[in-house]
Amino acid sequence: MSFPWAQEYKPQGTVSKWVDERLPLPRLVYNAVGAGYPVPRNLNYFWNFGVLAGVALVIQIVTGIILAMHYYASVDGAFNSVEHIMRDVNSGWFIRYAHMNGASFFFIVVYIHIFRGLFYGSYKAPREMIWLLGVTIFLLMMATAFMGYVLPWGQMSFWGAQVITGFFSAIPLVGEPLRQWLLGGFAPDQAALNRFFSLHYLMPFVIAGVIILHVWALHIPGSSNPTGVSVKSEQDTVPFHPYYTAKDGFGLGIFLIFFVAVTFFAPNMLGHPDNYIPANPLSTPAHIVPEWYFLPFYAILKAFTVDFGIPFTGIIIIEAKLMGVLAMFGSILLLFFLPWLDTSPVRSGHYRPLFRKFFWFGLIPCIVLLTYCGGKPPYAQWVILSQIAAAYYFAHFLIILPIVSRIERPLPLPNSITEAVTGKPLETAAA
């Protein structure tokens, strides 16, 4: 598929030959994640996280389907059915904790995967389509996780549903009808819970579909690598199997150790105790926060507290509420434009001295700060910090990155991956 020197699938036995002529599925697998897929020889462990994200999705689907066998989507029964899973169903506690923490680990893995893309410039040509599909997967994941979190119908579930569907009421004119349409009522209730369950079941399979497109798009140019230098010859690559199946397998082992450690020893560490209180539509918990993986976006939402208008005239151009919601969605949608905002031809942050400074001392602290502020109550000092961090976030992508790309003098790039790895130039004749 990708390089002319890719090994060809040669079915040995009569059965595999028979299958290959009729449905070349083993051939597809061989070319996708087998010896038929040449991969740069210098990938580091950041390149494990795509495979790990795939494993996390499988864990969610398997545990989720089992939960759905015992879960009951009703406002009177949902909370109790989750407690029933925890106390009565054989191994139910394990399945549920695995699903609950599986969601968190899915996001950890995907955030590291995105981080890799941001630092090594994986979003640049010719891999823009991979990036666009990736951001799409991220959005679908967020929707899935949100709807899943509503299902146990605890206090955070209920008020999360109320606040997040409230985003839509910020849209002028159609907002409130749209919100009521989404909820099927005036407040979250049976109709909302039922449809969230239906969609929560569906969306992971939609995600699986988009992942297939994502990997398909990846296999056209092949993986990038830490140097960002394109593959030039066979010496620059090794076959995916056995080299990266082994490396990914090792990474998977480490991942699973962390995952089971948290699932068994601190299963509620990443959750919120209020969600063990049944939903009460008449009382909001004193401090509602989303799951940790939404905190940076929540901080951006909360950073907008005053209307934007013409001073002293009372004319409001855009309400604080709408601005907050637009900024929050905008902070993710922005990523769709990243391949065209960063115009530097050099991919890897290793060879971009200025980019690297803004990345480590600007973007990363800014996201850490947003995550931290997102979990804090809306007191003045946290609001101001969120405002500064949110301003930097947008400035980083919309102003700093385009300017840096223009003025920066990148460091000299190695002539080839092989040269970067061995210090010896590529033997052009050998291939």
Added chain:
Amino acid sequence: MSTVKKTKGTGKKPVKAPKAAVAATLKADSATSNGNAADNLHIDSNGQTPGVRRRDFIHIATVSFAGVGADAVAMPLVSQMSASADVLALASIEVDVAAIQPGQSIKTSWRKQPVFIRNLTPAEIEEANKVDVGGLRDPQTLADRTKPGKENWLITLGVCTHLGCVPLGAAAGEVKGEYGGYFCPCHGSHYDTAARIRKGPAPTNLVVPEFAFISDTVVKIG
């Protein structure tokens, strides 16, 4: 086109003659006009050249017909999401407010949403009336939000107009915010003693539902 189909039907290896015939037709067609071969296969028997073809009509008509049909099917698929009849049919409620002392409030539920009924103290009423209405985000007087002669009865939805949390301040001991009315802890919206938005991200005052006093102490909401 039909020639191609026929050759397929005749067996594994098509005989030479029909293949040649197809090629000949293609050639003849491209000779008659300037378009590409595929387009020319659609030329009608009158030999009219493309531009508007008679077939275009049937294409557009077919697609339009299917489009209208798809829309008709989409309508119930979309409208099933809206509030169903039983949700809309939630009746109005009647509340006896006799027991609520000045300075006290109660929470009740209407259309599955919380409602605050608050008996304002004279000081709170005075505070609400002191405010320069023109400078408010959502300019309304206390009188606009209450019934004549019953200005002390402030009845609002307990749903923050920002993103829908229940503000604090209705139950005893809850914080009432910087303006002495309600405070929404979710993202810090402060409402005053007329439940008007004064500070924070909420765009409008707490909603006053339709209500009427049906006796001196009984109020009907909805």
